[in-house]
Amino acid sequence: MFLERRRGRTTRHAVDPSGYQCATLASQLADEWIKLTRRMSLSGGGSEYSGAVRSFAKFTDKYLSEAGTDPAVARLDGQAVDLVEVLYAWEGDLRQKYGPKSKQPYRRARALLALIHQRATASPGIPEYLRQRAKAPASYGKPTPQPLDEFSNAERIALRDAARAAVRATEARLDRGRELLAAGNDPRIGGWGDLPNLVWATRARMVNSQVLQTHLPAKSRWWPREVVDLLPVPEGKSRGPGVRALGRELGRLLFPDEFDLQAFRVLLLLGMTDTTPEELHDLETGDIEFTDGGLRLVQTKLRASRIRADLHPEVELKSGGEEFTGDGSWDVPGLIRRLLAATALIREVFDPDPYLFVAVRQAASDGELRGSVAQFKSPRYRFGFWIASQRDGQGRPLKISDPYEVRRLRKTTKVVRAVALGGTVSDLAGDDNHVEVYRGYYGHGTTAHIMAGRAINRSQEWVFNRLVHKPVLVDEVAEERLEEPEVAEELGMNVEVAKAMRAGELDMGLTNCRNPYDSPQRTDNKLCHVAPAMCMLCRNAVIFYSQLPRLLLMSDRIERMRTALPPPRWHAIYGQQRVALDEVFAECADRLPAARQQITELEIRLDLPLGQRTEFDR
Incomplete structure (x- = not known):
């Protein structure tokens, strides 16, 4: 068993051979998984290999039982079962299950074949036909996905403006919550009918669905007006919002949720040209250092096993320039300061893991508020849902092209850098990408093609003007x-x-x-x-x-x-x-x-x- 801890969550990776009819086969493959994970010091406990073992063992039980064979006789060093046939059938089942565009069939088959090959190398008892199959590649190759295009400049500006408006709205809501908190008292003394007292109780972690249901009238229309005004407007539901919705809105007066953090996330990804979404999510408060010249961030790129420190300088505003409202400017140091200020009460009340992006989520069981690291995986907290919820200055939905992928923000910043520099590919790749990586993942975009066309037109015009002379x-x-x-x-x-x-x-x-x-x-x-x-x-x-x-x-x-x-x-x-x-x-x-x-x-x-x-x- 291996434990993987990432972004405040601990994941347990294990294989229990006793849970399968082909216990011997599962045990042999699990042994190889443990050896490979320890020998290669795989991050995450080699979850890809353990997942392949569990999937293959489960399929083998079903496949052999339907064929009239006892799965218990299956083993890597035996002749009773043709495991090559089972392997091909398993790969076909994965292909049908996940679809031709998924990488899972390739990844799992490659992982399992690596375990069998490792066993075959160390053990002479593996049949030759299984040994040869382990040397061969997976039956279905790794699919080549369609590269994501960047957002257009108009879309980038629309997302930026919407995110700034959302940040201002979040800060205004939190300011109101702090004012209510300062005016509130213990509701066990001052009463549960006053909104400031309910906010005070929320700060003291006394609020959940059962407590609100006990101390408030049975129907929401009998609640005090200022409490009713806090509830969201029902959207086509016969039943209006109740104590659960009230608990969530009380929490949002003091603590941002993941929906609020999406705006900070968008602005930071648009402002940090050399940071991936994964690197941004993995930032901890210990990786952040404010200096006289700006902000120093220590970032880790897991795929490249690379740690680097980046300095983001402060942007000085010129007199008569753009006026900002809120607690700071929109450069990277200013956004980090505003994000830390918005989440400060979460760290004080809930003491979550020391990550930059922490939010409050309502528990599904009792409606209690809990602080944890933001994951941005829930449907109502994803990037696409955030885009669909935004409006422009005229109150119209944002016109943003599909797909709603947060990775497109990074590509957009790369393109903005390319437009600004207008240099060679090595200049545009920057310090965090090789030239070939930039060509394959960033140089294919629409803006890059337009820039290439303009460069060709300029060069042709230059040549023509020198070859052709008018009288x-x-x-x-x-x-x-x-x-x-x-x-x-x-x-x-x-x-x-x-x-x-x-x-x-x-x-x-x-x-x-x-x-x-x-x-x-x-x-x-x-x-x-x-x-x-x-x-x-x-x-x-x-x-x-x-x-x-x-x-x-x-x-x-x-x-x-x-x-x-x-x-x-x-x-x-x-x-x-x-x-x-x-x-x-x-x-x-x-x-x-x-x-x-x-x-x-x-x-x-x-x-x-x-x-x-x-x-x-x-």
């Missing part, structure tokens, strides 16, 4: 002053080139060229051979307003070719030129009607070299 558009004023050194230098040319350009010596058919012997299309310093067709994509091109009619004719030609060529070929030949022309036209849109009129009045034609005309038309 320089020169208006009439700049054209008249083109030979001035300052103007020519601004346009990337010297005075001699500017004079030649104004004289029409550098006109390439569609545009002017600052240097026809420096074409980006060739490296031999010879005259450009692709003008004028590629001038719109050349860094040397200079356009005068007088050349707009020719550009319009070129634009018309490109549009005609759209119908003559397959789309992929048209985009390959004309796509970038179309974009470059559109950018030029956007800069001088008011000049285009006049240019169109010049084409008609002067009967301007577009002249292209025959070779290029043939190349583009075929």
